[in-house]
């Protein structure tokens with residue numbers, strides 16, 4: 001008969017998360033998580049146009065799974081151009097509604113930023129809420145324009161090496177353009 005987990009083990013299961021690079025087998029589960037967490041029609045967002053036909057940055061696409069292998073959260077990243085400079089476009093990032101508020105997104109964000117730095121990426125940007133992403137050091141980017149319709153107040157960036165956003169302005173375009 002299977003042994004029942006004691007209270008401590010149950011607690012540990014709740015807090016244990018494994019962060020790993022997304023695999024091909026994870027793809028549809030991550031897609032399902034994004035469908036659950038974002039409004040219908042998410043792929044019509046301007047950020048998706050920038051990702052079309054461009055390979056994601058595989059080492060920066062991460063899953064967070066619990067001890068049973070159940071997906072709690074995920075993040076993907078793509079390269080884009082800003083003027084002549086290359087940047088990471090972070091996202092989508094999402095956490096399953098039953099796991100929100102436990103710090104899962106913070107773990108994924110922090111791991112992404114650490115990996116991006118260690119892989120010598122210079123700058124990273126995203127479209128999101130400044131009060132949330134400010135916690136990780138993201139600030140409104142001046143003179144950087146996402147394809148419309150994007151609220152400029154939500155276009156945020158972080159320099160992965162000091163000064164990396166200095167003088168970097170212009171339209172955000174696909175690596176394919």
Ligand SMILES: CC(C)(COP(=O)(O)OP(=O)(O)OC[C@H]1O[C@@H](n2cnc3c(N)ncnc32)[C@H](O)[C@@H]1OP(=O)(O)O)[C@@H](O)C(=O)NCCC(=O)NCCS
Nearest residue numbers: 037093094095100101102103104105106127128129131132
């Ligand atoms: C946004 C999201 C990824 C955060 O995931 P999470 O694992 O719950 O985040 P964390 O546990 O690391 O942080 C939670 C904290 O951030 C706050 N927070 C979450 N979303 C926020 C937002 N949009 N603006 C400001 N604060 C926010 C929470 O209130 C909470 O605050 P507290 O720690 O003071 O209680 C998750 O809520 C989600 O998947 N939402 C739906 C998809 C989405 O909006 N993705 C982001 C697109 S830009």
